[in-house]
Amino acid sequence: MKIGSQDQHSTAISTSNETTILVRGRDLTEELIGRVAFTEHFWLLLTGALPTEAQRRILDASLVAIAEHGLVPSVQVGRMTLAAAPEALQGAVAAGILGCGSVVLGSSEAAGQFLAAIVARIKAGEAAAQAAKAVVLEYRAARRAIPGFGHPLHKGFDPRARRLLDLAAQLASAGPHVEIAREVERLLPELLGKPLTLNVSGAIPAVLLDAGYPLAALKGVPILARTAGLIAHLLEEQLRPIGFVMSHAAAKAIDYDGDAPPGFRPSDE
Amino acid sequence: MKIGSQDQHSTAISTSNETTILVRGRDLTEELIGRVAFTEHFWLLLTGALPTEAQRRILDASLVAIAEHGLVPSVQVGRMTLAAAPEALQGAVAAGILGCGSVVLGSSEAAGQFLAAIVARIKAGEAAAQAAKAVVLEYRAARRAIPGFGHPLHKGFDPRARRLLDLAAQLASAGPHVEIAREVERLLPELLGKPLTLNVSGAIPAVLLDAGYPLAALKGVPILARTAGLIAHLLEEQLRPIGFVMSHAAAKAIDYDGDAPPGFRPSDE
Amino acid sequence: MKIGSQDQHSTAISTSNETTILVRGRDLTEELIGRVAFTEHFWLLLTGALPTEAQRRILDASLVAIAEHGLVPSVQVGRMTLAAAPEALQGAVAAGILGCGSVVLGSSEAAGQFLAAIVARIKAGEAAAQAAKAVVLEYRAARRAIPGFGHPLHKGFDPRARRLLDLAAQLASAGPHVEIAREVERLLPELLGKPLTLNVSGAIPAVLLDAGYPLAALKGVPILARTAGLIAHLLEEQLRPIGFVMSHAAAKAIDYDGDAPPGFRPSDE
């Protein structure tokens, strides 16, 4: 049964009446609370169907892989904001999410679009190596980096990426996107003149897209994962504040080089 | 082994070197990715230890219970923001979290503090009924509502709350906070002159605190849960936009009653 | 006198010692407070120099023109957020600014880049009409709208745009960007097959760029202006709340069209 008119002024995510809350057509109390894990619920919210065991484990692994990576800028932004407004945890979370920025949050999505472009060519009949080569060269022509390859964090190798690919293999969930990711890795030394290995932002869309996770929802994975990490840092900030210490160190690292009247002496501090 | 000086300028959540990322002392790649669920990872990030099966299921159930409840103001805020800035999903998530506000996000924390205040009196030797009565009367004297009781959403009864208490009982995880929540429910008709049943915002801290979840991290549960719901709505907004439709309806519901020059005719629309 | 090393780790906006705050090289207390208007101070902060009388008046007029335009989505976002978190005005302002989005906030910048591209061709020797035609055709080829032309708000004519051009003429501040804006308006009927008149988002960069305001800072004008309007709406929201009324109307405008179990009756409300 569908409720309401099937036009553009509708939502299909949830509704409720005096006794029942429906989420994606299921009774929240009877069918979901206590019966599905949060990760399964997230998949249901996004896609309208519950994930298989393999889908859930791939999504869990992807979220776990990128929830936390130390005192990165977005965590600093969150902790400084909480130090300035201790009563408003949601403000600190919001600032921290803004501080993640499109560079961090968009890297998995960009890699997913790159892999999907190659898979589309293969589905249209091209050989895998040829399709991969064509899309890599398109990116090079547009002076774009190859998203999902290279290792900002780890010298020569991102162990999180290997772990995700191994898991997909073990769950028999690997498919064309993982294959293409490996193929691109093989081709890059020749095409770019240097090796670039798959990083975690490339492995996540490879295993998620093979598992049937929607391409358009890829950005949701780092956002949800980072929110978990942020909340942990904000709890720690309440118990052991370092926001102002970080801010003081940051300010000290920068000089003033604007005009000043004769005789003006900068503060010692 | 501890690294670094044990002073206030430290964090204990994660660190890394060229080959390894440590999260709460565990090797992220070897011990966590593919081995723990996202909910377990969140508990680990917050507390430093992995949850038991019962702890994980209680946290899962709590997150699932409040992730989604339709086109509430925060979801409208998120969808309108995405409509206005389609390239910045993180901006829409941040606005949506701000739109949740302290009223929604703080209700479980407020109820947790209420229950904890009663439990503290009991631990100090008071009888349960007496301790509950004393704290309820303190709140009344301060003209504060009893947090976690009453049913904004459901007439007379919040089925999500029952479900959470049943789950805690089934997992043998219920303890003093659940007991007190039931005790308060029994006492309220007499103390307030009307019955108020436990709602989901009261049940969540009851079952979580009994499971050993930290009181100071209670606000993190609705924030993480709502972020999942928001992301689903923002994915739908990309596919079936309703942000501007909602905004148009909202504007039409409000009149202008300020000054106007003679002869000014308001727009028909 | 310059302080500090002239490298990339510097700021030139302000510094202070125990007795003096320097802003852009000037003593804040002695030279600025009570001596310059807020608009002049904003120009100083951005450019390092105080504006002339004409520059100040052009910037004032631009800010006044776009500070307020009713219950637009960003104002709704701000008011709903304040209703949900009454204690955190800054959260409501932040959400409101996010709700403005790049579509609104970027329109003056986009129009400024369009006008600047034409002016650059003229400086390189092309005739005005030819340069304008070339850039318009480039935009058409890229299927981009001509930014700053057309009238989302007013049928056939945006009186705010005329007012800004008239002011620039009156202050003898009009120059090549205003000229080009008029030239493009003349050419569009022929190039696009329909007339499109200059709107306020096109007039603002025309008069500001001619006045010497930096192109890279154009987006700051709508952000500062809208913040003023938002603050007024948030003050009104405190005194006469309508956030929840708008939210209720917005939710009622949308149906649920997802699955539902047999016999599920939607809420009347």
Added chain:
Amino acid sequence: MKIGSQDQHSTAISTSNETTILVRGRDLTEELIGRVAFTEHFWLLLTGALPTEAQRRILDASLVAIAEHGLVPSVQVGRMTLAAAPEALQGAVAAGILGCGSVVLGSSEAAGQFLAAIVARIKAGEAAAQAAKAVVLEYRAARRAIPGFGHPLHKGFDPRARRLLDLAAQLASAGPHVEIAREVERLLPELLGKPLTLNVSGAIPAVLLDAGYPLAALKGVPILARTAGLIAHLLEEQLRPIGFVMSHAAAKAIDYDGDAPPGFRPSDE
């Protein structure tokens, strides 16, 4: 003439039809653009009336006094956020406003409420010194700091505060709130056992409330002022990025003191 029903579902700030935008009852194009300064427009938006010359100058001076104070945490938050999401200036402004926090943004409002409480007692018949003493002692009893006194930034003296009081005197705008501020300053050595001089957050509400600016809108002054400073820093960040330099210095200032496996060597960097 009033338009619309005079109930709670109304706004009095602005409306428009096909040809005219009304702001607070005035034709935006004919009466405001090019005729009033941005500061006057802000006062009009907030209060419904244009300010006098003295009112405008007091508001200008207040905004100028606190728009900018170097690489404070909120500016760091904004610049780090822009570094992470260069395409979304509004996200960086929003994060920066969140980073100001209630501590900074609320200080003028808190001082205004303190001064207003004393003035209310005087209007009710108490002598000035007695009223001031009573309210100071109330704050002490509640273990609250006396808001607007003491000098976080300047040793013993805040020159911006003196400048604002002098300006109010010069404009014949000083009244009971300034008088009370001076009275409290005289009384504090005796009441607290140490002198605390009026700071800029205390001087701003003193001069603004005497000028007729609404108490409920005090928080709007630091928000608008800081937004101007933030925009200048974000423009500089685009031209001379230091966001990542600050972030790197902040991270280096903090050690990891959590668990680590035997043999784990922290990164040199």
